[in-house]
Amino acid sequence: MSGTPTLVVIGAGPRGTGLIERIAANAPALYGDRPLTIHLVDPYPPGGGRIWRHDQSPLLWMNSMAEDVTMFTDDTVRQEGPTRPGPALHTWAAGIRDGRLDLPDGAGTDPGLLDEIKALEGTDFPSRRLQSVYLRWVYEQAVAALPEGITVHWHRGSALRVTGPREGRQRVWLAGRGTPLLADAVAVTIGHLEAEPEPEQLRLADFADRHGLLHLPPDFTADTDLTAVPAGEPVVVRGFGLAFVDLMVLLTEGRGGRYEDGEYVPSGREPVLHVGSRRGVPYHSKIGYTWDGERPPLPRFLGPERTEALLAADRPVDFRRDVWPYVDKELGYAHYHRLFTAHPERTTGDWAGFETEYAAADPAGPELAALVAAAVPDPADRLDLEALDHPLDGVRHPSFDALQEGLRGYITADLERRHDPGHSPDLAVFLGLLSVYGQLIRLGDLGGWWHGFFSHLASGPPGPRLHQLLALSRAGVVRFLGAGMTVETDERRGLFLAGSDTVPGQRIAARTLVEARLPDPTLERTRSPLLQELYDDGAAATATGLLSVAPDSGRILGRDGRPHPRRFALGPFTTARAGGAFTRPRTGGPAFRQNDATARTALTLLRDLACTEG
Structure with a gap:
């Protein structure tokens, strides 16, 4: 050499x-x-x-609390190399605040950002600009x-x-x-x-060009030029995840609106965002309380041995057949461990006996459901992953007006549940999801469904963002479309038409379509x-x-x-x-x-x- x-x-x-x-x-x-x-x-x-x-805009937040963000290894990381501990985001900010740590070069020139760093607490949701300073410091x-x-x-x-x-x-x-x-x-x-546009996006872009409409394809929202999105007009938005949250912020507060006493005060420059998706609901709120007590011993049913067995199998791994039953059982184990140990009054029998029968049950068999039904009397205390993935299945409304109040009720209930320690099995499931994810990435490409499911349950927006969404809905700035969203084109009128399974037979017409998601x-x-x-x-x-x-x-x-x-x-x-x-x-x-x-x-x-x- x-x-x-x-x-x-x-x-x-x-x-x-x-x-x-x-x-x-x-x-x-x-x-x-x-x-x-x-x-x-x-x-x-x-x-x-x-x-x-x-x-980037200081209005854009991380979707994680500061205490949940670190770039440093600890003894839970299964690695061959040495552990090099370091501060999580909130302890780093505390170090800056008390002078133990120095800001990276050039970071002290923004007074607003410096004030945010000095005020940051563990349960705050920092701006992405603040995270950029932490990442620069780590580098x-x-x-x-x-x-x-x-x-x-x-x-x-x-x-x-x-x-x-x-x-x-x-x-x-x-x-x-x-x-x-x-x-x-x-x-x-x-x-x-x-990414280059997929065929449907090319078709929609061509339609927009021919009729003088606006079509914004999938992109990182902070990089999208939103200046052409018209004020006061209906805008169809496809996608209800984190990209939508960014879009919502930039087209409301980013255009001069503000929140007072929990209500939104418009600037008059906002569009009316008609938002829908496959599920028709936003990602679940981040959980707003911390863990206490015994943690579920994870992994239990989907650990390294199971992963190795799947990798060594003489046939390709099929997610639904080979993996999903163990994901379901692992998340159920985390859920019921927490229910029995933290809320035993809502169960029958004892954890030791339940755990033994649960471990022996076929993950894809009916005996598991029967065991849970006998041990957990209230159906609301049972984990139903399919229902979580399809919350609007079978829900129908006669009009989009009728849907608005129903979906506000859904979001309100989700916020209440995700901030109530009485539902702490939800946090156990979150820990189970992290454990499962750590195993599944070893299996390679499992398709997009699993990543979307994980994000829906575990990577949702901060609670305050969903409170803002509710305020925008009450103000009429955001309108919900429902689940199974469709986008069609009307050549005669030169408009986009959006509908959903939740409100059969009705459509919203708009001159602007925004795809609120990252490209695949x-x-x-x-x-x-x-x-x-x-x-x-x-x-x-x-x-x-x-x-x-x-x-x-x-x-x-x-x-x-x-x-x-x-x-x-x-x-x-x-x-x-x-x-x-x-x-x-x-x-x-x-x-x-x-x-x-x-x-x-x-x-x-x-x-x-x-x-x-x-």
């Missing part, structure tokens, strides 16, 4: 930052005092990257922790392609740069992707020239378009099944997609485990190359 070994990390957001943190943790034992150059490539500053950059700490011989250079730009032989140095070509970066290993950590992370339609080039160069993709990677190392798999020795990938566009690049403390951190495995594999490769060729 000529010169210093080189690693190129493409993507400087939380995932790239987490990878550098794991390199710093593992390098002393695996790499020694050898020199290493790391080139970090991203058009946005390191730490936050694009999604968590400082340059600077990770770089500072690298051994003396390892240096990091940030290149402000985009990587266009990676070339080079499997057994030789790679070349990373950057936009606007004539010569490539030479690399002995490359890690792609670029996060959420832009698919290589088939990605706008990333880098990923397209990797695919064209032989990288494998799943049927749903995820980049195939080896679960134990993050190495990119070729269509021949072989892992590329020098190319790695981490993030939501891969088959090892994790729930997020940061996580709640003491919940296992699947992304941290992946970062650690990739860092160790890359360091071992670079060390061996240096020893062989040096």
Whole structure:
């Protein structure tokens, strides 16, 4: 090998930052005092990257409380590398407040942001701009922790392609740069992707162009130009998740509206948002209380042994047949463990006896339901995942006006339940979901349904956002469409028409359609020239378009099944997609485990190359 070994990390957001943190943790034992150059490539500053950059509206919040956000490993992370503890977001802010910690370079120039940091408490929902400062601080700490011989250079730009032989140095070509970066290993950590429109979006865009309408396709809401969305007019919005919440904020408070005594005072510049989706309801509110007492011992039915057995099976894994029964049983176990231990007056018998019978029952058999019915008298105390996934199934209203009060009642009930410790089995199910997610990401591409289900139950908006949604509904700024939402085009009138199964036979007409969701992370339609080039160069993709990677190392798999020795990938566009690049403390951190495995594999490769060729 000529010169210093080189690693190129493409993507400087939380995932790239987490990878550098794991390199710093593992390098002393695996790499020694050898020199290493790391080139970090991203058009946005390191730490936050694009999604968590400082340059976005201060109105946009995280959907996690500050005490539930950390970028540091703890002893719950199942990793080979050393644990390097560090502060969660709220304890970091406390350290800034009392002078124990310093702000990253340049972060003290925004008085409003500094005030927010100083006032932050664990149960607050911070702005994304505040999170960008935390992530920048984590990045600077990770770089500072690298051994003396390892240096990091940030290149402000985009990587266009990676070339080079499997057994030789790679070349990373950057936009606007004539010569490539030479690399002995490359890690792609670029996060959420832009995508070319799918066929339906092309059809809707063509219709909008021909009739002078406005059509906004799936996109990251903070990057969408909303200036053309007309005030006072009906706007059809398809999607009721977190992208909708951002849209709601930017088109109301972002246009000068405000909240007074729990009611919304319009500015007069708002549109009327008619929102619907497959479920027809927003994601469940974040839980508004903390855990106390005994935790359910997880994993119980869907742990590493079960996952290994599924991976070793001689047939492809079918989610509904092979996985879902154990997901259902695992979440039920968490739910009933909490019910028996914290609310025993709502059960019959004792936990030990119930647990024994529950463990023995076939996860897909009728005896499990019979056992629960006998031990939990009130149906409201039983876990019904299908009902949670389809809350409006069978619900019908004669008009959209009639639907509004009914859906406000649903949202109000959800808020009350998610903030009532009397329903603490909900929090146990949340912990069960995190445990399950940590196992399922090892199984690769399970399709989009599971990720949507997880987000609906576990990754919803802060409670205050749903209170704002209710206020906007009462003010007539938001109107609910219902479940099974449809969007049609009326060529004669030149309008979009939106309807739903919940209000049969009725339609809302509008000149504007907004798709409030991120584009699917698919290589088939990605706008990333880098990923397209990797695919064209032989990288494998799943049927749903995820980049195939080896679960134990993050190495990119070729269509021949072989892992590329020098190319790695981490993030939501891969088959090892994790729930997020940061996580709640003491919940296992699947992304941290992946970062650690990739860092160790890359360091071992670079060390061996240096020893062989040096």
